[in-house]
Amino acid sequence: MAADxxxxxxxxxxxxxxxxxxxxxxxxxxxxxxGAHVRVQLLPNGAEIAAGSVSLPAARPLDKPLVAGVLSAFTRQDALLLVFGLAVYALTRFIGLVHFPIYFFSDEAVNPLLAEQLLRNGFRDASGTWLPPYFKNDDRWTLSLSVYAQLLGVALFGKSVLVTRATSALISMLCPL
Structure with missing residues (x-):
């Protein structure tokens, strides 16, 4: 240790x-x-500081995993504000979910239909491809992520406007985090 x-x-x-x-x-x-004012500089055991040099602190491994370190910085008030914000976000997404938008058009309906077909055919599409990256939708192709996102909801609750929109609303809850 050096004191200046x-x-x-x-x-x-x-x-x-x-x-x-x-x-x-x-x-x-x-x-x-x-009462003398002293400046203390920490050095590793056995290390000497060269005259006129500027030393940098030694790199230390993280004491905790990154997520645990971030979460430990949260106060109770931070956690309550986060929960309140998520609750407001959820309310604005789930209230009137079946009634707004006022119509349930084919672009929403195709994903649970393809998810049901995927479940029924052992995770194969109509052409027999296992876990396809794209799905044939008439003369166009549909990306698979939105279809795979609907799998659990369709498997547990069947096809409905509520299940289709609630699945998307639940996934959107990741955004405010």
């Missing part, structure tokens, strides 16, 4: 110390006046 002071000559410019119970304790008494 603006005290009179004779003050130590380096000393060893132990950090214990939240306090930095020098191993030997220091020749400093009470």
């Amino acid at each position: 002071t603006h005290e009179p000559a004779g003050a130590p410019d380096a000393f060893d110390a132990i950090y214990e119970d939240g306090v930095l304790k020098p191993l030997a008494p220091l020749a400093l006046e009470a």
Whole structure:
């Protein structure tokens, strides 16, 4: 450890110390006046600082996984605000879900129909392709992600306007996070 002071000559410019119970304790008494301002620089054990050099802190591995570290920074108020925000978001998505938009058009209806077909045919499309990346939809192709997203809802609750729109609304709940 090195200490930089603006005290009179004779003050130590380096000393060893132990950090214990939240306090930095020098191993030997220091020749400093009470209340003296001291700047402390931490060095790895056995390391010396070169005159005129600028040292960078040593890289440390993360103590906790990144997610745990981020979550530990949340206060109770942060968590309550997050839950409140998600609740407001969910309410605006789920209230009147079946009635708005006022029509259920083919672009919404095709995904649960293709999901049902996929379940019925052992995860194969009409042409026999297993887990297809695209689905034939009349003279056009439909991307598969929206069809695969509907699989669980169709398997558990069947086909309906509510299930189709609720699945999309639930997936959209990931966005405000």
